[in-house]
Amino acid sequence: MQTYRAPLRDMRFVLHELHADAPVLPGLEDFTPDVADAILEEAGKFCEERLLPLNAPGDEEGCRLENGVVRTPKGFPEAYKAFREGGWTAMGADPAFGGQGLPEGINKLVEEMICSANLSFGLYPGLSHGACQAIEGHASEALKAAYLPRMIDGTWSGTMCLTEAHCGTDLGLLRTRAVPRGDGSYAITGSKIFISAGDHDLTENIVHLVLARLPDAPKGVKGISLFLVPKILPRPDGTLGARNGVTCSALEHKMGIKASATCQMSFDDATGWLVGEPHKGMRAMFTMMNSERLSVGIQGLGAGEAAYQGAVAYAKERLQGRSLVGTKRPDLPADPILVHPDVRRMLMTIRAYNEGCRALGAWVARSLDVMEHHPDPAERRRAEDFSALMTPVVKALFTDLGFESASIGMQVYGGHGFIRDHGMEQYVRDARISMIYEGTNGIQALDLVGRKLPAHAGRYLRSFFHPVLAFLDEAIEDDDLAPLAQPLAKSFGALQLATAHIAQKGMKDPEEAGAAATEYLRLFGLVALGYVWLRSAKVAHTALRAGTDERDFYEAKLTTARFYMERILPQVAGLLAAVKSGKGAMMALDEAMF
């Protein structure tokens, strides 16, 4: 049995306490702490009561392709209907088209809950949300008016059709064609694979956003345009008309997220409309990339939280052996395994990852809100720099740690984690994809060292390094925080060294940057988590000093912060050594020796 309770207390902590000094942004005044709490509570309830119960059965049953139509597992259509009627599809969307304009800071927390409870389910509305953003940002007013209200109210859903059999990471190779019909529409022909929510029975229509080439397109990524291609063509009055030339030709057989329909799609002279300018399709994709990649990172966190809760429950009830320092529960035939240091290590590790990622994710999500709503252009630019920098870090770090956490969670169960009964192995299988899609984590690392580091002579870095150093300087002077601040200061120095090293070496030899990328990203991520842990510790200390009736909560924060600084952050030293060792051993072996 999978168990899950939305971690509302910790969510309130990152939302209200960690960023208590941040000003309320114009346009977001309605989302007071009370409103936010009510939303989180409602979302938690929905996830616990409606989505969690479908998670394991959905995995067992999977999706089926019947007569060219995809059937989601039992209960999914009903749950989706409730989800839609609850207004959840409209939550993060533009109020101009019927959305609720929820700040990303809150939205990402809701996403986390959904991902913990039922990642497969979450992908359907998640993909829709991304498609809506691309349409909002780039489509003509007519397309927006015709499609956005239905997509936002959830009666229609959306997809992103990028990948083809021969091109994933390198979209410059794609072959799907778009031929102008002369009436403003285009005929789209080609095949796409790995299309999440490509077809299903949750909504009455599906709106595909398809990357394709126009006849006069330049080669490579500069010749790709974006098209809107509905499954069913709406009539001018908005009612559904003829079936468009879009079909799901097969479902992919895959390791996890089995209740999510991952489709092969055929476009055969399908009618579509251009979104944005010709040949500028990649630009339209990139505008939603930061938010999308952050969302995939959040999937990692969702898996980690679910794994933690499952592991804790088992560690408390599973009785095996006795404590190393003597019997703890003489009334029982054996002590709960929670008494063992190594089990503690596992649980503390996941906990430190989860709470750290939640705090860091909230910081990045807030920067997306600042980008959108802050009145000062300098602040908006800083936030833009910051989110550009942190997007690859969050995506890769969170999903790596999420998978690691799911695996640790399974480990706590021993053999009972490996069999299906407890649902722990499903978390492992489901979490694995998030390291791959939306840009593999290797690509994220390349993005970080190849694009984000050198941009504007390192300006993006300023948005992270300056506030962190300023806070460290302050924390080191604080007697309570100094023991936590000192190891972080050391790691921060290592991050500076690694950054300078890559900037120097990588400028001369891109392979050096490529060879250091993955370790560097992890190093960066660990320091970033260290920073939010130090900030969390400061909040906890302040609360404890002021007096609180939640001593347990804040003391646990401090202990987890200490665990992070003492047991996880030291990995930075090893990562720095690896970064500095260069590409030599990696590239030396002759190709024939592989």
Added chain:
Amino acid sequence: MTGIRKVAVIGAGVMGSGIAAHIANAGVPVLLMDIVPEGAADRNGLARGAVAGMLKAEPAAFMSPRAAKLVETLNLEDHLDRLREVDWIVEVVIERLDAKQALYRRIEAVRKPGTAVSSNTSTIPLDALVEGMPEAFAKDFLITHFFNPPRYMRLLEIVTGPRTDPALAATVADFADRRLGKSIVRCKDRPGFIANRLGIFWIQNAIAAADDLGVPVEEADAVMGRPFGIPKTGVFGLVDLVGLDLIPHTTRSLRAALPPEDAFHATFREMPLIARLIAEGYTGRKGKGGFYRLNREGGRKTKEAIDLGTGAYRPSAKVDLPELKEAKGPRAVLDLPGRVGDYAWRVMGPTLAYAAGLVGEASDDIAAIDEAMRLGYNWKWGPFELIDRIGGAFVAGRLAEDGCAVPPILAGLEGKTFYRVENGQRQVLTAGGEYQTLVRPEGVLRLEDIKLSAKPLLKNGSAALWDIGDGVTCFEFTSQANALDEQTMVLLGKAIKLVKAQYKALVIYNEGANFSVGANLGLALFAANIAAWGEIEKLVSLGQQTYGHLKYAPFPVVSAPSGMALGGGCEILLHSDAVQAHAESYIGLVEAGVGLVPAWGGCKEMLARWQGNPALPKGPMPAVAKVFETVSTATVAKSAQEARDLLFLRPEDGITMNRDRLLADAKARALAMVEGYAPPEPASLTLPGPSGALALRMAAEGFANRGIATAHDLVVAGELARVLSGGGADLLDTLDEDAILDLEREGFMRLVRTEATLERFESVIETGRPVRN
């Protein structure tokens, strides 16, 4: 004739007045004469107007206002007899044989015997010019062909006739070389000489090929530019720069003068588009625009370019040719499939063939033809150097493929190259098929030559130290744009130790376009972005210490800048015992522009220089105010002469006019200082303290109130005022050098932590100029 002490220039048009100005730049008095226009109130008006115009011109024709005073503005009717005073008469009048000869007869009546007379004609053969002139005139006559603008273009083509007195020609050439700083290329008496004959051929060919192949002008310029080592103006941009009207004019006279079998005729075609543009006033940058123009309609500046097909302006498109970016070198571009490669060959194939055909025709000397194109058209490589890079067999093969005649010298290459290095010496192929060692004129020393046969004494990624003979070493910056970084300082420190132990003197010199543009801002910005404040401060200290060691080293140090010496590049001059500057040196402490104060001892040295200046009133304040005025406005001297006025150079520092002679002059100066050398005494400074700083800040606020200074300028000025006034110093204290260095460093570190300073860094790196914030 013994030497040239005074010169007359006849004809006060653009070229004549520019030549006169440049002769004045050499410190030589000039008589500038032109006709008296009918009914003119001011009979010297043409010459006077030309000088007045040049005083306002950008880039400046004069190196200093003093030079302008050396030009006497006269006219040909009242002052012809004053030609008696001069040793050289330069004729720069209209390109008409009859007009020129009529003038020569008038000159002949008054000039003293042995006075050199030269024509700046670009197309009329010498033979024709002296035809029918007396023997005495022909003996003293030659062609001196300057390039526009005369101050900046280093090429001087000289043509002598069979009757020209070789000694007289040598005197003129020597004057042009040493005093005017020109590189002399001797040409045969053939139309267009070398540079324009080949250059115009190339331009004509490039325009026609673009037209034929439908290549947009931007693309043509991108293909012609960087890959072939040609300035980024390419060909259309170049024509805009020199003036569209020049093209039909020069083409016409070349066609008239060249024999019918010359390949020049084959590439000629009528260009109705150019004729129309000229007629409508689109004569290039001097007119309303040319192939490119800035459209200011609607209050916005839009760069536009001509569509060669329709002849209409359209918005200029950024060239986006990844294959061109990736192609390394000219051969790779010629190999590109499609329009880019086709265009490159259609232009350069015939051009290189034409160049090869000029051997024996315009000059016997392959190296001279290359030199003419390098200095007359600013090509990085001359045509024969280009052929070596592309491969002689490739060029010959493709010419043959096209059914073109392969010039004999190219056909006879047989795998050889035009240049080779043999026993550390550069050799060039002669028309006879033998290699001949290239010999530099006496008094010319080039580091590039030394490098052919030597290994550096010391070297790292940013600098190198060379033995240049006679116990003298040369410290060379080798980084991108000669920007200074930690590595530069580390190697300079090592160099000082090595010279102290084993050598007599140190020259700081390099052969880059610029001596140094100062500290590497990109590295500094990156370090600042990752908050590596400790590293930044360490580098500031390291520079201060290293420059200090340089100043107090027990051997003479001579810096020899050419081009820009800015920021840290200026500060190294300030710490040298002597400077031998190329006349075209642009020196300044520009730190304030990027939101900093000079912190490698620049403030300290400038204070010491101005305090030691007897021309200033007594008291600590005048020197401080002078330095503040220069440094807070990031003033850059626009010539070595101007740098003297600002005390970036001292009166005793030397100026070399000819770039090629700079190293030899600097070396000689260093050697002259070796005997009895003693390092300078440290300065001690009396500074006005906080009250002085207050006065400077108020002055800066005055500028801000008038809208000249920005908010961050005031912050920077405040820090500079603090440094220059001695921080918290009391009027009675004297401060030593270290105290000023501490103030420089503190001010620098406070400024580098401000967001506004980092924004300026970023804008300089990305756009080349600091944002005004």
